[in-house]
Amino acid sequence: MTRLLEGIRILSVEQYGAGPYGTQLLADLGAEVIKIEDGQRGGDVSRAVGPYLLGEGDSDFFQTFSKGKKSIDIDLKSKEGRKLFDTLVVSSDAVVNNLRGDQPVKLGLDFARLGAVNPKIVCAHLSAYGRNNSRAGWPGYDYLMQAEAGFMLATGEPDGPPIRCGLSIIDFHTGSHLATAILAGILGAQRSGTGCDVDVTLFDTALHQLSYPATWYLNRGHATERLPRGAHPSIAPSQLVKTKDGWGLLMCQTPKFWDLFCELAGAQHLKTDPRFATNPARHKNLAQLTEVVDEILSHRTSQEWVDHFAGQVPFAPVLDIPRALDNPYLAETEMLEVVAHPSKPEGLRTLASPFRVNGKRPVTSRAPELGEHNGEFSQGAPAKP
Template identity: 55%
Template sequence: MNTQLPLAGIRIIAVEQYGAGPYGSMFLSDMGAEVIKVENPKIGGDVSRQTGPFFLDENDSYFFQTFNLNKKSITLNLKSEAGRKAFEALVKTADAVTNNLRGDQPEKLGITYEALKHINPKIVCGHLSAYGRDNDRANWPGYDYLMQAEAGLMSLTGEPDQAPARFGVSMVDFMTGAVASLGLTAGLLGAYRTGQGRDIDVSLFDVALHQLSYPATWYLNENHVTKRVARSAHPATVPCQLYKTKDSYIFLMAMTDKFWEILMLLLNDDVLKEERFKTVAQRRENRDLLTQEIDRVMAANTTAKWLEILQGKIPCAPVYDLPQAIESPYIRDIGMVRKVPHPSNPGMEVLGNPIKVDGKRLDGKACGKMGNSTHELLAELGYSEDQIAELKAQGAI
């Protein structure tokens, strides 16, 4: 254990699987918390161990490792009497229990604060569900894409007059996991201050809806309906969109008068300097015409050439595909690729944690086989070799 990390000494039990929950708890494990992943031996553990198409061994995958670095794994069947007893013994030693189960499951499994406070009054219980635990959708299953659809995010994504589109990756899962880890950390701080634990709830739907941000505020207060704009443009600020270059596209964001003036110096085009484009309001009113004129100027050079001229002076970026993004030298220069040795791939690489501690990226250690820490943790709790063998024979571990 790296005792210099902020969460060193914190023990978190994670009843989790797949994406949102494991993504959030991995921030905590990366920051030094001892995250103990509870996996049900009756179903082969976290379902993401079997999520392909690329596998590391018979019950491990690159998908699983993406969300579970620096974690321990214990096999426990929480529905068995012996498994529950072992779980409660572990709760006595822990600071938090977190889960990403369906909203009606934490109470049924007895992993709420009400169910655990007699064991450990300081325990913080984090719940990440699809729709929350306190409404008539508590027992509904739910996934990221459904939230993007119902919360209105798909309606804002894609080109006008085309079918609504989802984000390219499961951003609602990831945002919800990050918000859940923030909520759990706040709960831990409160418990250390007061000696009192609590429940912390976060749902996919609530987080998805919250991501509507200022378009929601505009609608709530002014009844304004934000719509999709061509070229992935900002709904109100111009220029802020894709523009055509000689060979591809570039994203330009001259969103203030200051950046517009710099852009005009760099492009040095008489039409763009005309009065009708002088102010933010005028540029918004003449968006379509301005798009044509900037396209005309940008068509003179390749994207690479424009980046040489513009980067570092005004906000702009190339539009990369996945290989280009991952193979960019910049991401290795800043340490956003980390090597995480795995028994089946000693050179395994994953993306780095975006948080730096004392100016350094956080290290990563592959999550071991399902139940790799079961024996160690049970022995720590006082179980003898014979008792551990009996638990295994009973199917409790």
């Protein structure tokens, strides 16, 4: 695959999920991402995150977020470590961290200090709440953001308890924002000759994802509430539906798709039923609509409906994680890969990169051992690849 970011060097003081997720996206695209890890403290904490370990200082969790990167052991609090770090900054394009908001200035990871070392350096900061406000020193995690930003009371059944998303979507989306900010900063520095600080936070990202319900509330005072079956707040049917063997997700987002659903499901009469003839009517009569659609879809399995609709109607089966990963469609799209790993002779199976360049996905390698690349940088930074 064409390595679009070949020649870009990124130093990353990163740990756990959000920051490493963002820099791994850049590594996928060819950037040289160097993890700065303190060996005396065990390096990236995710190396020890269980339950599945691959040996000392390595885990399935760690491999998920640090494939294709390098690792050097540097104590940023020591004089020697800071000196070596600064030599790396000279030949780097960005310095990244996902520390607590009050830490970058203490460790000298901001542009106020590093700009004197390399005027074009981009200092990218991912934190829970930001660096310059009353919460700068607060620790923060994905689930906390889902709680405070309104996600948990916008998810689930109307009469049920607050529900968080089953995956760390705020971490991953903030990591994606980080990658975008890094690239924008580097592009700007290449044009102007001057780097900068760029910041993204878990809290800002979560709040920003409130999207149009936020606009509705801020301008109309409308509070979007949970509807049964996770139904869309204004479009129907766009919700969970029952099939012969479980659940499906039907999304008739436009009148065209509602008409196609009625035709392909053998329910043409619904198009002229006054309760369901228009989207406002369908949404007003959502409970009745749900009963009618459930009865229609109960005659086939979810997969049979997928095959029957054949992409003409937006419909998906509701799968658990094993069935989602065993889906034969993944082989067709090459969304799984096997990387060589010394602890697994058969290789470590992982998800492939979400990117394609000229039709090809990146070929990645395992995450590095702690300090694996010390020798490469022990005398300072070599020329960028």
